[in-house]
Amino acid sequence: MSVAGTATPLLEVRRLAMHFPISEGILVSRKVGDVKAVDGVDFTINKGETLGLVGESGCGKTTTGRCILRLERPTAGQILFDGVDISRLERKQLVAMRRRMQVIFQDPYSSLNPRMKVGDIIAEPIKVHGVEPDANRRRARVRELLSVCGLDPKFVDRYPHEMSGGQRQRVGIARALALDPEFIVCDEAVSALDVSIQAQVVNLLEDLRERFKLTYLFIAHDLSVVRHLCQRVAVMYLGRIVEMAECDELFDNPLHPYTQALLAAVPVPDPRVEATRTFRPAKGEVPSPINPPSGCVFHPRCPMAVEGCKRARPELTELRPAHWVACSEVN
Amino acid sequence: MPPLLEVKGLHTEFRTGAGLVRAVDGISYTVEHGETVAIVGESGSGKSVGALSILRLIPDPPGRITDGEILFNGYDLRRLSEPEMREIRGRDIGMVFQEPMTSLNPVLTIGRQITEVLEQHQGADGSAAQRRALELLDLVGIADAGRRLRQYPHQLSGGMRQRVMIAIALACSPKLIIADEPTTALDVTIQAQILELMKSLTLKLNVALIVITHNLGVVARYASRVNVMYAGRIVEAGSAEDIYHDPRHPYTIALLKSVPRLDQPRRARLDPVDGQPPDLTKLDGGCSFRPRCRYAVEQCSQARPPLASVGGGGHTAACFRSADLVAARDVAA
Structure with missing residues (x-):
């Protein structure tokens, strides 16, 4: 199966799986099971596109991002970045690849070293990769990056604790841009910010994508931000993609019962709209990824489930043009 | 009672x-x-x-x-x-x-x-x-x-x-x-x-x-009723209908405009609240939202606007300009 669009793919993820072993025993450790954090995921991201990866805690969205950055070595599957399979690369070859892909983390408090000045934080990747050996030119580059991210270049001499959450997140973004990457994983990059500041950073991310022709994997649980920022969206549940489509198509015509439950659960900031919505929350809670349900992993919570859903795992299928769904009851 | x-x-x-x-x-x-x-x-x-x-x-x-x-x-x-x-x-x-x-x-x-x-x-x-x-x-x-x-x-x-x-x-x-x-x-x-x-x-x-x-x-x-707080004060209060459909404080207006909505297709750009959140140790005698406010005038730096009635049903807002805001707000939207 391939899930390819018409444009040029920058990233192709095929049958990606990441299982973390669980061990028991203190003296003699033996493996007793696996946490199937990511369990067979396929998608592509085209050049210049933003793909949203959404789902609740434990669905495997962050682990997927970490595998793509090769912060984890995946258990199985392929990750083709610009045509090269990076899932099995060794350290040396990886370093060269990593210059082209960067990450922005969720928490602007814990992702910046509190003992380093802002200027040094942003200069560090440039130093590590030996891009700009000249200290003066490096300093100039840091100041440029700060102003690109909407910060006063005078901030180079500040420490992270002297800045607000929104300003720190801009520093994290400047650091991600330092190596002129093509691809950035934004892992809950605006989730920790207050509403009034979140919109500023969302706009900045959009401006940067246009200006530097960036490609984003935007991992988030806030569906409203995803609708605003992404061209396509993939919904994950318990390690698998259950639905993937163009952004408006997914939000206006969700087909998978999990996507429908997820969208219905999000309250809209408008009492008139809320008064007209009828909604019943999805029953139950997300099962453990150590021992996921048989067949379709959503069947214990699904209002549409039939006997067959307990047996066969539904494949992601293109039910409408560019709209992929993994459910045997939808057609 | x-x-x-x-x-x-x-x-x-x-x-x-x-x-x-x-x-x-x-x-x-x-x-x-x-x-x-x-x-x-x-x-x-x-x-x-x-x-x-x-x-x-x-x-x-x-x-x-x-x-x-x-x-x-x-x-x-x-x-x-x-x-x-x-x-x-x-x-x-x-x-x-x-x-x-x-x-x-x-x-x-x-x-x-x-x-x-x-x-x-x-x-x-x-x-x-x-x-x-x-x-x-x-x-x-x-x-x-x-x-x-x-x-x-x-x-x-x-x-x-x-x-x-x-x-x-x-x-x-x-x-x-x-x-x-x-x-x-x-x-x-x-x-x-x-x-x-x-x-x-x-x-x-x-x-x-x-x-x-x-x-x-x-x-x-x-x-059913909502109090909006900013920098230690209630800046607007009213029914949910008042707050969402007739907001009269610039902060409420800006906040509602800055959130992306799940039920609406993408707008061109989000309209964020300008500036940074206030430093509560450095507030002066004026309106604390003034540095981020698009409608601020001279008066706003001299005194704090009290929470005053802006309509029936207990709808109140703490802004000197809440009367003129309606026109400005609707033009901007």
Whole structure:
């Protein structure tokens, strides 16, 4: 199966799986099971596109991002970045690849070293990769990056604790841009910010994508931000993609019962709209990824489930043009 | 009938290394029997400190309630002794906090934590308390209640723990529940379950609810009245309809415009609130939203605008320009 669009793919993820072993025993450790954090995921991201990866805690969205950055070595599957399979690369070859892909983390408090000045934080990747050996030119580059991210270049001499959450997140973004990457994983990059500041950073991310022709994997649980920022969206549940489509198509015509439950659960900031919505929350809670349900992993919570859903795992299928769904009851 | 709760001119201050912080700087509002009131604001707006002040749970030092009245059922809670206050907490006013893992005791069983409240406040004996605890877990939708009573908090999921918190809050049939970001730590499908549960229980049992949140969607779905806070003050108050469809404070207007919406296709760009959040140690005598305000005039730097009526039904806003805002707001939209 391939899930390819018409444009040029920058990233192709095929049958990606990441299982973390669980061990028991203190003296003699033996493996007793696996946490199937990511369990067979396929998608592509085209050049210049933003793909949203959404789902609740434990669905495997962050682990997927970490595998793509090769912060984890995946258990199985392929990750083709610009045509090269990076899932099995060794350290040396990886370093060269990593210059082209960067990450922005969720928490602007814990992702910046509190003992380093802002200027040094942003200069560090440039130093590590030996891009700009000249200290003066490096300093100039840091100041440029700060102003690109909407910060006063005078901030180079500040420490992270002297800045607000929104300003720190801009520093994290400047650091991600330092190596002129093509691809950035934004892992809950605006989730920790207050509403009034979140919109500023969302706009900045959009401006940067246009200006530097960036490609984003935007991992988030806030569906409203995803609708605003992404061209396509993939919904994950318990390690698998259950639905993937163009952004408006997914939000206006969700087909998978999990996507429908997820969208219905999000309250809209408008009492008139809320008064007209009828909604019943999805029953139950997300099962453990150590021992996921048989067949379709959503069947214990699904209002549409039939006997067959307990047996066969539904494949992601293109039910409408560019709209992929993994459910045997939808057609 | 007088309102269940009337907060009048409440001030709470903290002495910090950076200076005096007026976390709550003169807020007044009422809560009627059985109604749901939302307090909305961003980090540092004073919404949580305001609620903790009602229960007198502000750590002193560094914090202190310096002025105001908190009339609950006609009694001023500020005048009660600490033992009297302890009677009120948990019996007449229940509490639900954001993080159910840190607000439950990790070394006591769920059952013990519920029966403790019943024994403390109602003098219930062992078997009566056990029966009531079972009923309560049933009420908040926890299946297999008998087994759950013997379990510890770490054996429950986040959503389940929050249900236990609600059971404890409801244990003594309180008249008011204060819920501080009750669903912020939960996933969205679980958030919806918990909010629906709180809504149906408060209706069924006629309990008033103060829900403190930063989530404008949650407010729109559940609250009848809304207080918007900024830098320690209520800047706008009214019915949910007033706040969302006729906002009269520049902060409310800017906040509503800055949120992307799930039910609408993408707009060209978001319209963020300009500038940075206020530094509470450096507020002056003017309007604290002034540095970020698109409509600020000279007058705004000289005095603080009082909360004044801007329409019927108790809709109030603290802005000198709330009358001219309507035209400007609608042109911009």
